[in-house]
Amino acid sequence: MSLTLEQVGKLAGVSRSTVSRVINDHPSVRDDVRERVWEVIHQTGYQPHAAARSLVTRRTQIIGVIIPETVNRLFTEPFFLRLIQGITEGCNARGYHLMLSLLTSRDRREATYRNVIRNGYLDGLIVASAELSDSLIPDLQREEIPFVLVGRHTNRHVHYVDAGNVVGARTAVEHLIRLGHRRIGIITGRLDTPGGDDRFRGYRQGLEAHHIPLDDGLIAHGDFTEGSGMAGMQELLPASPTAVFVSSDTMAIGALKVLRQTGRRVPQDVALIGFDDIPLSSAVEPPLTTVRQPIAQMGETAVEILLSLLDHPGAEPQAVILPTELIIRESC
C-alpha cells in the first residue's frame, strides 16, 4: 500500500516530476506548489522507493564497513565498536546508511571478501584495520570500488585515515625520558600491522632524538595480546629496564601482572606506559599512563574522506593523520 510519486502528484494536483523536484529540493518549483506538495507528502507519509531511486541515480547512499579481523581482537579491544560508532555518526550526519561485514572465521576470509566485492549495493567501502599484506586492497583496486582504509597503507594510491602512531609513541618515550629514564624497554605489537610498526618506529625516534642508543636486550616482540605482554615483560626483565613502553594497553596489563608477580612495584621499580587507552586502563592498579587514539573521530573522518572520494573520483589520494593524546596517570 505504499504510495508512488504519481499518486502523490495526483493528490497535490501536479505531475510526478514536480513532486520529484520538490523532494529533491530542485529550485524551480513555485513556492505555493512546493508547500502544497509537502503537505500531501506529510499527510500521506509518502517515502520514495529507495531501489527505484538508486536505479536511476546510480547511488544507494549505502557505504560498507568491513572488519577483516579475527574474533579475538574484535572482543578484547573496544577499538572496533568505537570505530563503528564514529562511522555511524559520520553516516547519520550525511544521510548515509551503513552496511556491516564481519569476518566470522579465518577460513571464510575469501568468501567474505568476495561477498563485499560483489555487494551491488555499496557506494563505497571503509576497510577497518587490514593487515598490510591483505589481498583485499588490490582486489578492491582492480574492481575500482572506492574505499578508505583505517590505518595507513604503503600503497600510494590508497586513501586512509590513521592515528599519529609514530608521534604518539615518540611522545610516550620522551615522557619517560623527561622523567629521568634512560633504560627504556619496549614490547612491540605485531610489526606486520601499521600500528605495531609505527609505534616501534616512534620508540626508536624518541631514543634517537635524545642520543640514547638502541639496546636489543630492551626490545621484546609481542602480538597485541595480553599473553604476549606477559611473555614480553619476562623477556625484558634480565635487561632490568627502569621503564617500558608497551605498544598496547592490553599487553601493558599483561606486563603489569608479571611485574607484580615478580614483586616489582610500578612505577617505583619499573615505570610503564601503554597505548590505546582502553577502559580497563584506568581501572587497573596503578592506573595506566597511556596514549589515546581518537578512534571515533577516525571513523567520522573515514566517512568524510570516502564521501568526498565519491564526489571526486579522480582526486588525489588523501592521507589524514589524527593526533593522539598522552593520558598521564600513575604508572610512571
Next chain:
Amino acid sequence: MSLTLEQVGKLAGVSRSTVSRVINDHPSVRDDVRERVWEVIHQTGYQPHAAARSLVTRRTQIIGVIIPETVNRLFTEPFFLRLIQGITEGCNARGYHLMLSLLTSRDRREATYRNVIRNGYLDGLIVASAELSDSLIPDLQREEIPFVLVGRHTNRHVHYVDAGNVVGARTAVEHLIRLGHRRIGIITGRLDTPGGDDRFRGYRQGLEAHHIPLDDGLIAHGDFTEGSGMAGMQELLPASPTAVFVSSDTMAIGALKVLRQTGRRVPQDVALIGFDDIPLSSAVEPPLTTVRQPIAQMGETAVEILLSLLDHPGAEPQAVILPTELIIRESC
C-alpha cells in the same frame, strides 16, 4: 562499465530473459544454453544490478539491526558484538546483507528510530535488546515493518528470541542450594529489562521450590554496571548471605571487589555466581561460576525467525527460548 543482462545475452547469443532465467535457476533452460550463459557470466564478471532487481522483486535481501542501547552497555559488555556476529553468520548463510543502526546518543533516539523506520532498503529488522517500554516497537507495528526482538516482550504479537533467563537464574540458585547454601542473596539487574526481570524471577522460583522464604534484606537492586554491583554487595553485607546470585558478571566482578576489600574470601566466606559468562569472568580471581547465554546462536535464530516471517507474513508470532548453560568455576 558494468554489464547488463541484455549485453550478456548478446554475447551468449540468447535474449535477456534467458540470461535472467539462468541466473535465477529457473528450470526451463536447455542445459547447453545454461552452460554457455554461465560461461559468459563468469568470463565477463557480470553481476546483476541490485537496485534494479529489488525494484521489481520488492526484496532487497537486506535486514536491519538496531541496537537501541546507550554507549555504556555497548562497551562494557561483549554481548552486542557477539550478537552481531551471530546475525552476520545467519545472514551470510542465507545471502542476506546486514545494515546496522547504532544509537549514538540518548537524545538522538527519536531521530535514529525515524531513520530506521524510513529506511526504504530494509526487508525486515532485528531489534537488539530494547527496553520493555520502548516506543520503537509500537512504531514498527504501526508501519507494518517485519521485525524480531532479541529479548522477550510482553506484547503477544511480537516475534522474539530470548535466552532462558528464568530457568538459567533458577538453575544458578539451585546450584547454590545444592551446595548447602540457605542464605542466598541477589543483586538484580534493571528490572525494566526483560533479562533483569526474568533473572529475578528465576531467583525467586529457585528459593520457592526449596521452601526458602524470600528475605528483603538479601535483595539488592543493581543496573548491570560494575558500580552497582559494588553498591549492591555493600548493601547485602549486613544481612550476611553465605552466597549471592548476581544478575550479570559485570556486577559480580564489582561484588567480588567489595568482598575482597572487606576481607572476605570467595567462595569460603561468600559464594558468588554470575550471569553472562563474559571473557573477564574466567580471568578474575577466583574464576567466576556463571550462566552462559548462547548469544551468537540467538543472533542466528533471530535471522531465521525474521526470514521465515518474511516468507509467511501472516504467521503466528514465534517466541524462541534458547537454553542457558551453567559454567562451573571456582567462585562457589
Next chain:
DNA sequence: TTGTAAGCGTTATCAT
C-alpha cells in the same frame, strides 16, 4: 515553472 516521455536493469507474463 511545469508536464511529457524516455530511460535505468531487472523480473514476469504471454506468446510462440
Next chain:
DNA sequence: ATGATAACGCTTACAA
C-alpha cells in the same frame, strides 16, 4: 524452451 514486451518507481532531458 525461448523471446518480446510490459511493468517496477524514480530522475531527467526536452518541450511547452
